[in-house]
Amino acid sequence: MRYKGAMSSTSSLRVGTVPYLVGRPLDLGLGDEEGIDLTAAVPARLVEGLREGSLDVALVSSIELFRREGYGYLPGLAVSGRGYVASVQLFLRRAVEEVRSIALDPSSRTAATLVRVLLTERPGGAPEFKEVAAGDDPREADCDGWLRIGDAALREVAAPDAPAVFNPSQVWCERTGLPFVFAAWVVRPGVDPSPWLAAFERARERGLARLDELAAGAARDWHLPPELCKRYLREECVFESLPDMHAALLAFRDAAAALGLCSGAFDPLPLGDLRPPPPVPCRRE
Missing domain, CATH: 3.40.190.10 (Periplasmic binding protein-like II)
Incomplete structure (x- = not known):
């Protein structure tokens, strides 16, 4: 699936996103940004695209950061939770x-x-x-x-x-005491996303401004309680920058590596310069 507005020139950044509600606050209108070639696919296909080099950046499971050497990620642009997350x-x-x-x-x-x-x-x-x-x-x-x-x-x-x-x-x-980072914009080795960072930030700004609209659409399409969808996007999921995002990622890496589920040697770099807000405490359901 290719979003309207995607470009195919050699100078474009090839970006993959998920076809799920949780991705919309981060990718809304991203395909209409100049120089962004946006494709939607299931997570497994996005990971394949990063590994094969057909994608430059993709919104994928955070564990992928620790299963291949050389990845980076866009800091502050992720799907995280600081407590109960219904999805x-x-x-x-x-x-x-x-x-x-x-x-x-x-x-x-x-x-x-x-x-x-x-x-x-x-x-x-x-x-x-x-x-x-x-x-x-x-x-x-x-x-x-x-x-x-x-x-x-x-x-x-x-x-x-x-x-x-x-x-x-x-x-x-x-x-x-840390958030959990479910998915991040992962950048494959050798790619410099700096020229497009502002486009990713604008997409998030659009998404955050339309959370209620996105929630209402999901409730209507899936016959779900509107308050459940609204609470999910507004309270349970965190799409904004977290000062302890990197610490949370490394804590997850270490716990998974102790079970042999990923490498404990990889320390992916946050790429870009996004200033985080003050920390937010964990929520209890």
């Missing part, structure tokens, strides 16, 4: 302390890694993690719990018969 949920058929098997949604490498980090060292030992095939419903797996992300998680958590949940972002924040 990443571990749904449970029994108490989390009793869970013995978990089906992982392969759509998000970061969310799956975070669940492993949080549950591996629990009392009683780690559960068995089963990654379902792409396109399969993790709820249908024969497991005590299943990870759901994105728009599908919003729909499921809003259902009248929604099961109990374990919210990974909330637990991470309570344990570490």
Whole structure:
């Protein structure tokens, strides 16, 4: 999928984004900016584009920063949470302390890694993690719990018969005192995004100015409670600059590397000069 306004000249920056609600506050109108060639694809395809060199920058799972050497990222332009985030949920058929098997949604490498980090060292030992095939419903797996992300998680958590949940972002924040960075604008090695930084900032400004409109559209299209969508975009997700973003990324890297889920040697550089606001404390649901 290619957005209206995308350019194809050799001087353009090839950018990939996700076709989900959570990406709109960061990419709204980005494809209409001069020199931006914007494509939308599922996260796995975006990662492939970065690795193969067909994309220069992409909004992808933060764990990718620590799985290839030489990546950078745009600081302050990310999808983060400082507490409960409704679009990443571990749904449970029994108490989390009793869970013995978990089906992982392969759509998000970061969310799956975070669940492993949080549950591996629990009392009683780690559960068995089963990654379902792409396109399969993790709820249908024969497991005590299943990870759901994105728009599908919003729909499921809003259902009248929604099961109990374990919210990974909330637990991470309570344990570490740091935000959790779900996705960032990752820059492949050898690319200098400086000429386009202002375009990314303008896209975020447009998105933040239209959060209520985006929430209303999602509620209408998916038959969800309007307040759920509004709360999700306005209160749960953080799209603005965080002073402890890099510290949060490195804390996640170290926790994942301790389990062999990524390299602990990579320290990706924030590219650009965005001034962060004062820190915001973690929220409790």
